[in-house]
Amino acid sequence: MSNDLLPIGRFARLCRLSVKQLRHYDDLGLLVPAWIDPASGYRYYRPAQARDALLVGLLRAMDVPLPSVARVLSGDGGALREARDRIEADVDRRRRALRILDRVVAEGLPETEVSVVREPARRVFAERGPATPTTIAEATSACVARLLPRMSPDGLMVGLFPLDMADEFDVRVTVQAADGDDVLPGGAFAAAVHTGPYEEISLTVHGVLAWFGDYGHTPAGPVREVYLNDPATTPPEHLETRVMIAVEDPQ
The missing domain is CATH 3.20.80.10 (Regulatory factor, effector binding domain)
Structure with a gap:
């Protein structure tokens, strides 16, 4: 084991992720540990992996789907643009919902002439x-x-x-x-x-x-x-x- 490896707990604190999240991302093949102790199964990470881990945490905090996160980590530049477009579309939908809600607050359910x-x-x-x-x-x-x-x-x-x-x-x-x-x-x-x-x-x-x-x-x-x-x-x-x-x- 290299001396520059960080145990999963220290790496989690560095990256503002939980140990549970890191294990989950490992299971998905998204953030694979640099080394796993064959005797204990304990995971270790290199400090250089922190940048990817921080990016994963940031994108997930913005509800970017995991498949899109994986594409970003693989170098697919279009994935971030698609994620941005999805968020923008969601914001537009919420703005439309707010306009409808404002009308309902002001007028109640419309008295429609039928x-x-x-x-x-x-x-x-x-x-x-x-x-x-x-x-x-x-x-x-x-x-x-x-x-x-x-x-x-x-x-x-x-x-x-x-x-x-x-x-x-x-x-x-x-x-x-x-x-x-x-x-x-x-x-x-x-x-x-x-x-x-x-x-x-x-x-x-x-x-x-x-x-x-x-x-x-x-x-x-x-x-x-x-x-x-x-x-x-x-x-x-x-x-x-x-x-x-x-x-x-x-x-």
């Missing part, structure tokens, strides 16, 4: 994509991008989202087309128009669901979002989206 309408079945082209509760916008945008070449000037674009949000689910987006290869079912729907940014549509969705509770109806998914104007030419505060939820037992 009407029951009947919709015909429509032929459509449809795209589907996997999503999680935090990646709905990205998944929807990807579906929209694939559908835009098939959209006519007067065609309706509709987003379809499950009523029950699981950890993972599919979102669907459709565009109306006479030669569409899919059908968007018709029926009776509770409908309300949301005015404002897309990220605040959940306020109107919850307002429509509150209407179901108030009047004793049963909602049937998925939630439909009918996009009434072009986000490329319309300011976010003026965007209009018709929120529709099928009424299972219309009166």
Whole structure:
């Protein structure tokens, strides 16, 4: 054993990590000890490993995933940029959540004006994509991008989202087309128009669901979002989206 090796306890204090964390990172192959005593199994580290250990601790404190940390240690410069982009996206989501929370604090759950309408079945082209509760916008945008070449000037674009949000689910987006290869079912729907940014549509969705509770109806998914104007030419505060939820037992 070299004299410059540090026992795991001293190395842990130097790097502001716990012994348990160091053992875990060793098990993952992330921070491998310089030497392990074959008799006792005790781990020893070189002082030069402290820089990597400190970097691991810093990145983990910022919730950078372990696979990304491993890529950083291997010299993959793009991993840090990806980690930064993920944190920035998370900050953006939290800012949007704060704006919604501010509205709820000021106004409570919206008193949404709801009407029951009947919709015909429509032929459509449809795209589907996997999503999680935090990646709905990205998944929807990807579906929209694939559908835009098939959209006519007067065609309706509709987003379809499950009523029950699981950890993972599919979102669907459709565009109306006479030669569409899919059908968007018709029926009776509770409908309300949301005015404002897309990220605040959940306020109107919850307002429509509150209407179901108030009047004793049963909602049937998925939630439909009918996009009434072009986000490329319309300011976010003026965007209009018709929120529709099928009424299972219309009166």
